[in-house]
Amino acid sequence: MTAAVVLFTSDLRLHDHPPLRAALNSADEVVPLFVRDPAVHAAGFDVPNRVAFLADCLADLDSSLRRRGGRLVVRTGPVAREVRAVAAECGATEVHMAAGVSGYAHRREERLRAELGAGGVALRVHDSVVTAVPPGKVTPLGSDHFAVFTPYLRRWSKEPLRDLLPAPRAVRVPDAVRGEEPPSRAKVADVSPDLPAGGESAGRDRFARWAETGLSRYEERHDDLAGDATSRLSPYLHFGALSPVDVVRRAREKGGAGADAFVRQLCWRDFHHQVLAARPEASVQDYRSRGDRWRGEEEAAEDIAAWREGRTGYPVVDAGMRQLRHEGWMHNRARLLVASFLTKTLYVDWRIGARHFLRYLVDGDLVNNQLNWQWVAGTGTDTRPHRVLNPVLQGKRYDPDGTYVRVGCPNWRRSAAPRCTSPGGCRRASGPGSAIRRRSSISARAWPVSGRPVAAAENRTPDASGTPLPAEAQEAQEAQEAQEAQEAQDAHDALRCEGPEARRGWACLDRGRRWPERRRRSTPRSPLRGPRAPWRRFWSGCWRTGCGRPATPTRCSPARWPSASPRSSGGAASGCGRRSCGAAGGPRAARATRAPSCARARPSNCSRPAPSSTTT
Numbered sequence: 001m002t003a004a005v006v007l008f009t010s011d012l013r014l015h016d017h018p019p020l021r022a023a024l025n026s027a028d029e030v031v032p033l034f035v036r037d038p039a040v041h042a043a044g045f046d047v048p049n050r051v052a053f054l055a056d057c058l059a060d061l062d063s064s065l066r067r068r069g070g071r072l073v074v075r076t077g078p079v080a081r082e083v084r085a086v087a088a089e090c091g092a093t094e095v096h097m098a099a100g101v102s103g104y105a106h107r108r109e110e111r112l113r114a115e116l117g118a119g120g121v122a123l124r125v126h127d128s129v130v131t132a133v134p135p136g137k138v139t140p141l142g143s144d145h146f147a148v149f150t151p152y153l154r155r156w157s158k159e160p161l162r163d164l165l166p167a168p169r170a171v172r173v174p175d176a177v178r179g180e181e182p183p184s185r186a187k188v189a190d191v192s193p194d195l196p197a198g199g200e201s202a203g204r205d206r207f208a209r210w211a212e213t214g215l216s217r218y219e220e221r222h223d224d225l226a227g228d229a230t231s232r233l234s235p236y237l238h239f240g241a242l243s244p245v246d247v248v249r250r251a252r253e254k255g256g257a258g259a260d261a262f263v264r265q266l267c268w269r270d271f272h273h274q275v276l277a278a279r280p281e282a283s284v285q286d287y288r289s290r291g292d293r294w295r296g297e298e299e300a301a302e303d304i305a306a307w308r309e310g311r312t313g314y315p316v317v318d319a320g321m322r323q324l325r326h327e328g329w330m331h332n333r334a335r336l337l338v339a340s341f342l343t344k345t346l347y348v349d350w351r352i353g354a355r356h357f358l359r360y361l362v363d364g365d366l367v368n369n370q371l372n373w374q375w376v377a378g379t380g381t382d383t384r385p386h387r388v389l390n391p392v393l394q395g396k397r398y399d400p401d402g403t404y405v406r407v408g409c410p411n412w413r414r415s416a417a418p419r420c421t422s423p424g425g426c427r428r429a430s431g432p433g434s435a436i437r438r439r440s441s442i443s444a445r446a447w448p449v450s451g452r453p454v455a456a457a458e459n460r461t462p463d464a465s466g467t468p469l470p471a472e473a474q475e476a477q478e479a480q481e482a483q484e485a486q487e488a489q490d491a492h493d494a495l496r497c498e499g500p501e502a503r504r505g506w507a508c509l510d511r512g513r514r515w516p517e518r519r520r521r522s523t524p525r526s527p528l529r530g531p532r533a534p535w536r537r538f539w540s541g542c543w544r545t546g547c548g549r550p551a552t553p554t555r556c557s558p559a560r561w562p563s564a565s566p567r568s569s570g571g572a573a574s575g576c577g578r579r580s581c582g583a584a585g586g587p588r589a590a591r592a593t594r595a596p597s598c599a600r601a602r603p604s605n606c607s608r609p610a611p612s613s614t615t616t
Helices: 018-026 038-043 049-069 079-090 103-118 149-158 200-215 234-238 244-254 259-276 302-310 315-327 332-345 350-360 366-377 389-397 403-408 471-493 499-503
Strands: 005-006 027-037 075-078 094-098 122-126 506-509 513-516 534-537 552-557
Touching: 005 018, 005 079, 005 350, 018 094, 018 122, 027 049, 027 079, 038 302, 049 200, 075 079, 075 103, 075 552, 079 103, 094 103, 103 122, 149 259, 200 389, 259 366, 259 471, 302 315, 302 332, 315 350, 315 403, 332 350, 332 366, 332 389, 350 366, 499 506
Parallel strands: 005 027, 005 094, 027 075, 094 122
Antiparallel strands: 506 513
């Protein structure tokens, strides 16, 4: 009687499993084996959220095998040593496993070939198990991988997928092979409170329900922060509880714009796998170095701590970081915003943010996590490396009602929508008679900094009967809100544009926020779509150079700058430079007598003296 071993890695399922099907076709008995490698613990990848989710996946896999007459064999130790020992115990002649693209996967495969080859056991590595299209199957002319996503998407969409494989009806496991009990989720400490259940059964059920209700609206709602309209299938795809081939096929069968947009996101996953397969060093090094001098842990310790704990003062950023700690998951749009804030605003090394994500994310996949961070930081495959996502504008666009922010940050739970997207909005909304006194209809649980859900008594809403709170209780709550708002504002004010960063091309924005200036394209196209003219971007309400009055961003052209020479049409030598203003010296000099000074160009709180009115 022949035997074979199936080594489960990132493919913890029975449906559509090519290594398991090949082993059942070639041998009478099969040993489903999972090895807990101490090297994973030494590298810091076995964080509580993923360990708990992995325990669910292994328990579900073992249960599915037992319903088919088999069982899952779990061992602990170096992978090559344990696999060789199991193969010797059952007399196996073949070992089947799925291919990987990370550096760890390559080293594991090399050690397995060396160990098994010495014992005369063959190693069979199967492609198209972790991805829908195997890495390297789609390549451009003259290169081993695609470096730009859009051309890869066109080729990937035309590539035929392999046939789906049904789950086996029976699995016979040799009695001579013994293993450990699968790990239990209940024994894992420090797990995020709202971590979802893992396993193939939970993943297939979630995808079936979401495909009926959310797939058709995915294109129009997947960026809605408060809508939570994404599939949340990333943890199941990361652990292999769902087959990517099966997910792509079923989505295409549904059809429609929503299905196309969802399949496009799955293509991003395959795109990153083929990039890392060709460039394994991209997991720790810049894929395309831009010469950035990133700030590190020591230089930006306070900024990094504020970002990690969700107290930067930017509501949408803080809400996203608190969701990460509370759920072990974060909305895709929020991931882009918090990553852009860390790398482009705080100018912190992307590797620091990537490590923090891997510490909490239940779907913390090395391939997609590292390359997505590089895409945001401008060192990856993005064709616009200097792209900056403004957290204020992005919050107004994707969370206009402030629902996502109110759930994530209790300080903003009853603030008006515009204030829920601006830094310091909670403080400005905490005055007498402001919108913070209005009772919010939101009853969702919050994501506080500590990661624990807010108790019902802290939700600051009237009781079930609708009776308003007593005056003393209201005053106590308002005092607490004001204190929390002050703490958030102090944390926001602590991030200053000073020191060596001020000499690296930073421009200050609203109480010391830093935004990187454009490094290229010094003469961008005019907002009026006219010919290119030299203009620069100012983050100041007053157009006079040196005035630090904060306001909304403005684009200043030469026509709006102060002029020291007389205008051709006459008037003041130092007048208003705005095109639509009729003050002396402006284009409309005929209105000089009616507008001797320009209130628009020089606000009442401008710190500079008024210009002289010498005429020619």
